[in-house]
Amino acid sequence: MNYAEQVRADQKAAEEKMQEIQVLVQINEFFERHEELVQCDAAVKIIMEYMADTEISAETLEDALAHTRLAQAIPHQTLLESREKVEAELLAMFEQSSPGTSAHEAAKFKYKETSELREQLAQLKEARAMRAKSPAQLRAEIQAAKPSQEQELPDDITREAILMLWTPETFKFWARKVGMNAITRRINSKRGTGIYRSAL
Secondary structure (H helix, E strand, O other): OOHHHOOOHHHHHHHHHHHHHHHHHHHHHHHHHHOOEOOHHHHHHHHHOOOOOOOHHHHHHHHOOHHHHHHOOOOOOOOOOOOOHHHHHHHHHHHOOOOHHHHHHOHHHHHHHHHHHHHHHHHHHHHHHHHHOOOHHHHHHHHHOOOOOOOOOOOOOOOOHHHHHOOHHHHHHHHHEEEEEEHHHHHOOOOOOOOOOOOO
């Protein structure tokens, strides 16, 4: 596998990973909308298998839940059971982070809606995950979150030039300059019929 093939393979793997994350986010939000459903690995597997070959989105998940087969397959719980689980998770996190305040925080539960407790739990989990990351990981996430303007290769760089004439150094130069997405788009396009060798 040469440099270009490796870069394209890495890009494909990154895109597949992002799609996987997006699917899990949609499923997590689905469970948040339906407190009567038990969120567990088995339930997630049931949904993934039922939605095979179907795009998973808020709309398709809600439509699928209307089907008797899926609704019966996912474990159910009462709203009281759902709230008790959230409270138990919160209490466990308080005891780990600040044992002296856990009883005080638990006393506030009765004044909050279940949705508020869920949000509090999500914030605590996010904060714990951030504390576990190294400075390098945090910098990488901050950099990835920055909005970037899409760039394209110059029009006179054709698909044929990239595939036939570019050296590894040329790939590295343009990858740094415009990003691999722009190179991939040009390779997948039919723009240009001639061959132009870009200079470093």
